[in-house]
Amino acid sequence: MALSSRLASLAQRELLMVTGKGGVGKTAVSAVLGLALSRAGRRVLVVEVDPRENLHQMLGVPPSGGAVVPAGPRLWVQNLKPAEVLDEVVREQVRIELIVRRVLASDVYKHFAAAAPGLKELAILGHALRLLRGRERGAPALDLVILDAPATGHGVSLLAAPQLVSEVIRSGPFGRLAGELAAWLADPGRCGIAVVTQAEEMPVEEALELRAALRERLDRSPELLVINGLYPPFPAVADAAMLPPADDALTSLWRRRRALNDRELARLRARWEGPAIELPQLPIDRGPALVAALADRLEARPN
Amino acid sequence: MSPDLISDDHPLTIVVGSGGVGKTTLAAAVGVLSARSGRDTLVMTFDPSLRLKDALGVGEEAREREVPVALEGALGAIGGIGGRGRLDASLLDAQQTFNRLIARYAPDEASRRRILDNRFYRHLSGSLGGILEYMAVERLFEVTANGRYGQIVLDTPPTRQALDFLEAPARIVGFLDSGALKVGLKPWFDAGGRLQATARWGGLGRRAERFLDEVVGLDLLRDMAEFFSAFSPLYAGFRDRAQGVEALLRSPKTRFLLVSGPGEERIPDTLFFARRLQQAGYHLGPIVVNRVHPLFPAAIDSSPSDGKRLLRWLGDRDAKGLRELAALFSPEQPLVALPLLPDEPTDLAALAALGEDLERRLAASDPLCRTAADSP
Numbered sequence: 099m100a101l102s103s104r105l106a107s108l109a110q111r112e113l114l115m116v117t118g119k120g121g122v123g124k125t126a127v128s129a130v131l132g133l134a135l136s137r138a139g140r141r142v143l144v145v146e147v148d149p150r151e152n153l154h155q156m157l158g159v160p161p162s163g164g165a166v167v168p169a170g171p172r173l174w175v176q177n178l179k180p181a182e183v184l185d186e187v188v189r190e191q192v193r194i195e196l197i198v199r200r201v202l203a204s205d206v207y208k209h210f211a212a213a214a215p216g217l218k219e220l221a222i223l224g225h226a227l228r229l230l231r232g233r234e235r236g237a238p239a240l241d242l243v244i245l246d247a248p249a250t251g252h253g254v255s256l257l258a259a260p261q262l263v264s265e266v267i268r269s270g271p272f273g274r275l276a277g278e279l280a281a282w283l284a285d286p287g288r289c290g291i292a293v294v295t296q297a298e299e300m301p302v303e304e305a306l307e308l309r310a311a312l313r314e315r316l317d318r319s320p321e322l323l324v325i326n327g328l329y330p331p332f333p334a335v336a337d338a339a340m341l342p343p344a345d346d347a348l349t350s351l352w353r354r355r356r357a358l359n360d361r362e363l364a365r366l367r368a369r370w371e372g373p374a375i376e377l378p379q380l381p382i383d384r385g386p387a388l389v390a391a392l393a394d395r396l397e398a399r400p401n
Numbered sequence: 402m403s404p405d406l407i408s409d410d411h412p413l414t415i416v417v418g419s420g421g422v423g424k425t426t427l428a429a430a431v432g433v434l435s436a437r438s439g440r441d442t443l444v445m446t447f448d449p450s451l452r453l454k455d456a457l458g459v460g461e462e463a464r465e466r467e468v469p470v471a472l473e474g475a476l477g478a479i480g481g482i483g484g485r486g487r488l489d490a491s492l493l494d495a496q497q498t499f500n501r502l503i504a505r506y507a508p509d510e511a512s513r514r515r516i517l518d519n520r521f522y523r524h525l526s527g528s529l530g531g532i533l534e535y536m537a538v539e540r541l542f543e544v545t546a547n548g549r550y551g552q553i554v555l556d557t558p559p560t561r562q563a564l565d566f567l568e569a570p571a572r573i574v575g576f577l578d579s580g581a582l583k584v585g586l587k588p589w590f591d592a593g594g595r596l597q598a599t600a601r602w603g604g605l606g607r608r609a610e611r612f613l614d615e616v617v618g619l620d621l622l623r624d625m626a627e628f629f630s631a632f633s634p635l636y637a638g639f640r641d642r643a644q645g646v647e648a649l650l651r652s653p654k655t656r657f658l659l660v661s662g663p664g665e666e667r668i669p670d671t672l673f674f675a676r677r678l679q680q681a682g683y684h685l686g687p688i689v690v691n692r693v694h695p696l697f698p699a700a701i702d703s704s705p706s707d708g709k710r711l712l713r714w715l716g717d718r719d720a721k722g723l724r725e726l727a728a729l730f731s732p733e734q735p736l737v738a739l740p741l742l743p744d745e746p747t748d749l750a751a752l753a754a755l756g757e758d759l760e761r762r763l764a765a766s767d768p769l770c771r772t773a774a775d776s777p
Contacts (some may be wrong), residue, residue, distance in 0.1 A: 120420020121662065150673070299745065300450045301421070330707035348697045352708035354743035381714030384666045 104373040105396060108321060109135050111290040112230050113223075113283075114244045117253030118294035119304040123326040126389065127294045127377070128246035129156040131324075134393040136173040140241040143174045143229065147222055147248060151177045158386035166229075166237055174238060180218040183225050187272075219259030220272065223279050254311050257283060257291070257318070290321040297325055297362035306369055323374040325366065329356045330378060406687070406760045407435045407552060411656040413545065413649070414686070415555045417567075417678070418660035419670050423691045425449050426746060426755070427660055428556040429457060429490075433749060434756030436472055436488035440551035443467055443489045443544060447558050452747040463492040467544070476753055486551070493540060493556075502539060506638040542646045567683065571647055656686035661726075663693040663719040663738075668726050675730070687735035687763055690726065693719045695740050737762045 108114060108131075116128045125146060132144040143166060146153040151161045154177070157169040162177040169175045188207070189198050201207050226243040228234050247253045260279035267273040283289045291312065295305040305323065312318045332353050366374065377395060382388040407414075416428040425446050432444035444457070454460065459468045467489040500517070507513035541555055557567075649655060657678055661671035671688065678685045694715035705713070723738055730736060739759060746755045 122421065150669070299452060299747075303450060330711060332708065333706065347695070348709055348712055351695070351741070351743050352712055355741070356708065358745065379711055379715075381711050383718075384664075 104322060104375060105131075105134060105138070108290050108292070109138055109140055109242070111288055111321075112242060113226055113289040114242065114292055114321075115247050115253065115257065115289070116244060116292045116294060117247040117256075117308065119301045122294050122296045122301050124294045125152045125246050126156055126384070126392070127292070127324050127326055128244050129153060129389045130377070130392040130396065131292065132173055132175075132244050133157070133170065133389055134396045135242060135244075136170060137393065137397070139172070141172045141239060142242045142244060143176060143238075143240050144169075144244045144246065145222075145226065146175070146177050146246045147180065148177070148246075149179075153177065153246060155385060156389050168238075174240075178222060178225060180221045183221040184217060187221065187224070216255075216259035216263040216266075216276075217272070219256045220263050220276055220279065222256065223260060223283070224275050227279060227282060254308065254315060257312070258315055261316075284316075286318065286321070291318065292322040292324060293320045294324045294326055295366075296327045297359040297366070299362065302362045302365055305366075309370065319372060321373070323366070323370055323372065325363065325374060325376045327379050328359050328363075328376055332356045406431060406756075406763050407438050407440065409440075409551065411654055411684075411686070412551060413541075413553050413555065413652075413655040414658055415557065415650070415655060416658045416660060417557050417674060419662065419667075419674075422660045422662045422667075424660050425453060425556045426752070427658070427689065427691065427759070428554050429453060430746070430752045430756035430759065431658070432488060432490070432552075432554045432756075433472065433476075433752045434760060435552040435554065436470075436486040437476070437753065437756075439485045441487045441489075441549065442552045442554065443491065443550045444470075444554045444556070445491050445493055445541060445544070446556040447493050449492070449556075450747075452745075456748045456752060457490045459490045459492065463490055464494040464497055467491045470749070472749060476749060489550075491540075491544075493558075502639075538646045538650070539642060542642065542649060545649060567650055567681070571643075651682055653684055656684050658686050659688045661688060661690045663690055663722055663741075664715075665718065665722040665725060668722060668729070671726060672729055675734075685734075687737055688726075688730070689759065690723060690736070690738045692741040693723065693738045696720050735763060 114131065116124050116131065118124050125148075128144050128146070132142045136142040144153060144157075153175050154161050154167070154169075157173070157175055159167055159169045159175060162175055164177060164179055164182065166174050166176045185202055188201055222245070225234075226245060229237050230240055230243060232239060245256075247256055260276045260283060264273060264276035264280050267276060293305050293308055295301040309320060312320065329352060363376075375396065377392055380388060380391055382391055414428075414431060416424045416431070418424050428446055429444055429449070432442050435442040446453075449457070449459075457470050459470070462468055468491065470488040470490050472488045503513055503516055507516065541553070544550065544553060659671065659674055659678070661667050661674075667690075671690075675685060675688060694712060696716040696719075697713050699713075727736055737759065739755070739762070742755075744751075746752050
């Protein structure tokens with residue numbers, strides 16, 4: 099299936115991190131990107147890091163419960179529990195079950211795992227890299243991992259974590275993993291960032307702040323901006339004759355909510371450099387039908 | 402439970418809910434309403450939009466202290482009950498509060514510097530097991546203690562799991578009592594800077610520690626130990642305060658206003674928050690479903706435009722979501738819906754109108770149906 103040029107460039111990457119303010123639809127957009135890129139022939143895993151699972155519902159599959167579960171041709175989903183991934187690293191390194199249990203039950207490890215900066219983030223990214231390199235037994239072969247990342251501020255922490263950990267922990271398996279991940283993430287050809295926003299004041303403000311933080315802290319620019327949840331464009335003046343009287347509450351609500359969208363779209367056009375994709379609100383319930391309809395929009399758009 | 406939005410029985414209102422549902426705007430609206438009812442009021446917010454900051458007339462100075470909002474002048478024009486109480490606003494800044502607390506509890510300048518310069522602490526800022534969220538509650542505690550306000554409205558941080566913030570004091574007490582401090586104070590390292598095996602663990606202990614040594618390298622553990630030992634003189638003061646904050650949050654005088662987004666997909670979130678609050682012994686006040694698309698009468702035009710079809714569909718979706726949500730709670734639970742406004746409320750007059758609308762809908766005997774039928 100033909101991909102718009104903006105998506106085609108994303109498709110060549112190994113990791114795509116999807117981030118943005120809470121409530122803008124990151125999970126939905128992750129699912130939409132996953133579906134569109136899998137239709138285009140990539141083998142895609144969409145990873146969600148949230149104790150309350152939502153992603154499976156978007157793609158119409160049962161909850162993953164932590165496993166990699168198929169969600170369509172060349173498409174899988176997983177709900178990742180960072181603490182479990184971390185424990186898994188301990189299991190792999192120590193191997194002797196009695197000692198593993200000692201380590202996992204020890205105060206030092208518990209507080210280390212909870213308080214050591216960047217360790218959970220390292221576990222999440224490390225897991226993605228191991229899957230892509232075929233280092234996880236029983237997992238499907240993959241081309242791309244889409245990470246439905248935590249909200250904005252935490253998204254930057256996630257990307258910054260390997261560098262931070264590699265500065266703090268210089269030796270041992272965690273140190274080596276951190277170094278490997280830092281180099282991987284620093285390569286925009288392999289790891290891309292997609293920012294999701296809505297055309298409303300607060301989400302746009304956060305998207306712009308996120309862009310600045312990425313530049314300042316990581317010297318990176320997002321590869322894609324997705325503007326989600328737009329009300330349909332209001333007909334131009336030429337079509338005004340088609341409209342009912344302006345005091346109609348329905349028309350008025352539509353016109354003014356879209357005007358708010360337009361104002362924020364203009365702000366983004368003035369201040370956001372780089373590719374952007376607009377996604378409409380559609381009268382379809384949350385679920386596979388909505389994800390498919392939005393993926394169609396991505397493919398159809400001649401960007 | 403009093404159905405009143407503002408009540409002297411509840412001098413502290415804490416606004417909670419998922420990210421992006423409009424908590425901050427509603428906190429400001431409740432604050433304006435409270436001041437106009439004659440109470441000296443403080444609104445404490447975390448991350449207001451630029452417009453809301455403009456509306457309240459607060460800038461960076463509000464990170465340091467409570468700043469008066471010029472209610473009288475702005476609302477003079479709209480009439481009605483007029484700005485008799487004082488309205489102040491402040492912005493919560495975890496990092497600054499933390500630094501201030503370190504300064505207060507550290508016995509001397511050297512101890513203070515030892516903490517602030519610690520590499521572990523600096524790498525950690527933003528994620529010390531919720532300690533920064535906790536620091537924000539500290540400021541609330543300070544303000545309630547001085548008794549200047551008849552009503553305080555607290556907005557909560559935009560975290561995905563907003564209740565983490567409430568559990569922060571208990572977590573800090575647990576953290577200080579049980580684990581990390583002892584880890585930090587233990588003589589982990591011998592004179593040569595090598596990790597010491599603990600006798601209690603015997604041979605297995607040595608294997609486990611050797612693993613930790615290999616896995617994390619010793620630098621980080623050393624930094625952590627140094628941080629917690631630098632922190633130890635502050636321990637008693639922090640612990641007392643954390644317990645005070647905990648008691649304040651659980652007091653029957655503290656009421657939680659739970660804000661939710663519209664639509665069925667938000668129901669699990671709302672239910673989760675409500676149940677967690679109640680199970681944990683906090684006092685849940687009204688649930689506000691915010692930005693509900695109004696219901697419009699069925700279409701008569703045979704080929705409606707995209708926008709009208711969408712808005713009708715959204716109105717039906719949100720009404721269905723409200724009915725389902727209401728069915729999950731007892732009839733005694735105050736539950737109110739606020740319609741999506743054509744424009745976001747971004748000045749004091751609009752905030753005042755929003756607060757009044759919320760109060761009116763809450764007082765109405767059947768707020769749900771009113772909303773559903775109440776297209777603007």
